[in-house]
Amino acid sequence: MKISESDLIINPDGSIYHLNILPEDVADTIITVGDPDRVSGVSKYFDRIELKKGKREFITHTGYVGKKRVTVLSTGIGTDNIDIVFNELDALVNIDFETREIKKDLTSLNIIRIGTSGAVQPDIPMGTILASGYGLGMDALMNYYIHELSGDERSLMDDIKAHFGHLKHINPYLTAADEMLLNTIGKNLPTGITITAPGFYAPQGRIVRAKNAVPDFIGLINSFNSGQHRITNLEMETAGIYALAKVLDHKALSINAILASRVNFEFSNEPNKIVEQAIKLVLERISA
Ligand SMILES: O=P(O)(O)O[C@H]1O[C@H](CO)[C@@H](O)[C@H]1O
Numbered sequence: 001m002k003i004s005e006s007d008l009i010i011n012p013d014g015s016i017y018h019l020n021i022l023p024e025d026v027a028d029t030i031i032t033v034g035d036p037d038r039v040s041g042v043s044k045y046f047d048r049i050e051l052k053k054g055k056r057e058f059i060t061h062t063g064y065v066g067k068k069r070v071t072v073l074s075t076g077i078g079t080d081n082i083d084i085v086f087n088e089l090d091a092l093v094n095i096d097f098e099t100r101e102i103k104k105d106l107t108s109l110n111i112i113r114i115g116t117s118g119a120v121q122p123d124i125p126m127g128t129i130l131a132s133g134y135g136l137g138m139d140a141l142m143n144y145y146i147h148e149l150s151g152d153e154r155s156l157m158d159d160i161k162a163h164f165g166h167l168k169h170i171n172p173y174l175t176a177a178d179e180m181l182l183n184t185i186g187k188n189l190p191t192g193i194t195i196t197a198p199g200f201y202a203p204q205g206r207i208v209r210a211k212n213a214v215p216d217f218i219g220l221i222n223s224f225n226s227g228q229h230r231i232t233n234l235e236m237e238t239a240g241i242y243a244l245a246k247v248l249d250h251k252a253l254s255i256n257a258i259l260a261s262r263v264n265f266e267f268s269n270e271p272n273k274i275v276e277q278a279i280k281l282v283l284e285r286i287s288a
């Protein structure tokens with residue numbers, strides 16, 4: 001079935017609407033980062049850069065790490081942007097732009113986020129590089145998609161609903177990391193449940209001047225447990241990435257550079273150093 005011109009917008013040069021890139025510009029291994037400036041922080045380690053393109057906050061560099069072709073792409077902040085990036089990446093590989101039809105042979109991308117995050121457990125200090133075992137969304141993105149839970153996700157979700165059920169403004173969603181990526185790129189890293197919040201301040205329990213509606217949100221978050229599972233950190237994209245990757249049949253893993261300890265009220269004075277360590281770790285493991 002032909003996808004309409006208003007559902008899938010292709011620019012006059014054949015590129016996809018927001019990302020402004022062509023199907024051939026995308027590698028099968030993709031690193032996403034929030035900060036557009038972090039794209040060159042990743043591609044500076046490429047052995048060869050093939051292309052640099054961009055529009056708005058969506059900057060793309062594609063090149064080679066050893067023999068592996070890799071795309072690094074910035075998403076900007078938030079799961080509203082993840083909606084755009086994931087639908088457009090999927091269209092670039094799985095829709096024929098000439099016929100506007102879904103291809104017969106679908107491509108499953110390997111997508112690794114390198115992001116920054118704040119820890120909510122006292123034993124996860126600033127400087128930790130953490131792999132998200134699960135993404136728990138507190139934002140509204142997945143209210144708009146059909147998203148099914150595996151058995152494992154369902155039992156964890158039951159405990160999450162019991163713990164957070166009194167917060168009537170949220171409809172949380174949960175997705176596990178891709179197991180293969182977790183066991184390779186995320187090997188031996190600390191893991192846990194990452195909460196994806198729809199904001200940086202009150203939605204992450206920060207108190208500045210406005211009054212927060214949820215008292216002691218950090219305490220509520222870090223007191224959750226379900227078997228060996230606990231919530232380790234907060235950021236703003238991972239749950240959307242995991243959920244849309246699953247819906248669209250891609251593989252995803254989120255690697256978090258922990259810049260803040262929310263329980264110790266600390267924020268790193270060397271954030272770039274921690275991010276750099278996360279970038280190097282991911283690139284070494286991608287090219288191994
Ligand atoms: O450093 P990035 O990847 O942007 O990730 C984190 O930093 C931003 C907030 O400062 C949010 O996007 C959050 O998820």
Ligand SMILES: O=c1cc[nH]c(=O)[nH]1
Nearest residue numbers: 116117118235236260
């Ligand atoms: O605490 C933090 C740190 C980085 N990014 C976030 O979203 N939260």
